[in-house]
Amino acid sequence: MDDKAILNELRDITKNKDCWKANIGDVSDKLNEDYSIAVKAKALWLLGEMGLMHPEEIECHVENISSYLDNENPKLRERSANAIGRIGRANESLVIPHLDRLMELRRDESENVRHAFIWACENIASNAPELFCEKLDIFYEMIFDSGQKVRIEAPEMFRVIGKRKPEYVKPYLEKLEWIAENDENPIVRIHSAGAIRITKKALKES
Template sequence: MDEKLYRELGQLTKDKSIWKQNIPYVASLLKNQSPKITAKAMWLLGEMGLLYPQEVAPYTKEIASFIISDNDLLRERTANALGRIGRADYDLVAPYFEELLSLAGDKSPNVRLSFIWASENIATNTWAVYENCLPIFAELLNDENERVRMEAPEMFRVLGKRKPEFVRPYLEKLEYIATHDEVSVVRIHAKGAIKATLSKTIKEPDAKTQNKQVR
């Protein structure tokens, strides 16, 4: 039964034209006893929420409740879903933002990875909420898991493109990682974060320069 339902959700995932009308049905599966089905439903609700945030809004509290689940996969998927919904409308996930941040220290590397990915999604359109959160991501730059370390610099790249002043205090650390990390992808991503931050800084003239240009 679970396999049949899982395949059904897979087919639904492919047909975005019927997503909106199926949001209540998919949300009902959050109560499914199978973690595999619940996880799939949660992931799909996240993707639906990116397109139809207001229609998914009634279910965000239930999605966020899985942040404290004992199941690693469900914690992973709640991060995925909240990230996508939050990218579309941060206000819908704002009540759960502090809880979401707690996943940065999760025991599962997959959850930590999904947390970074979710944060990148939210920061794309609502970067200001991360102004005081950079120490959390700086810690993840040194994560013992390679995949987490590969993704961590991407958060600095996303923020560096939008608010370079958030990232400037971490440029020295990123430079060190870009030179010394044993994993090439980590080094490449660190260089990308540095480049995004510096290029944005160069493109933005300071107030004096702007005044001269006006004159």
């Protein structure tokens, strides 16, 4: 089949969640060298969503999915990070062996990959915040990234951690307050203010 037919097949699978569990193997097969970047990118995204719903069935495919974290193509690095984030949201133990490789993406030359890195970490941290409590300096520095998408997303990590582990965000509150009041980007200001609000609420309740 040509790319168009394969992508249509993957879109049909995407729309029918009832068939996901039975099709994980077939979608994972699309990551082999016979397929194009477009097909692999779509397969990686879909495998992440499948893994969120069926973490036990995705387990044997995580090594293959994570192998694209350091692929030469930025779209595949981005989609691999997305997938690792979704799988890790369902079961962090499946992605812990690949966490160091994921963390390397914070330095990626592609803004989209750096953005995907933060988004993936937020997903994993939603249910396993302890994995990132000692890494918050990384996300604070990324608020000053050269890419606007990255800057907008970075404060969200403080919201995610602040909800579950507010004591780790507490040392950053004064810095976040300055950003919430002074940053040139209105969405960065809004997201920083949201992180502050969530963290203060959690601190009050703890």
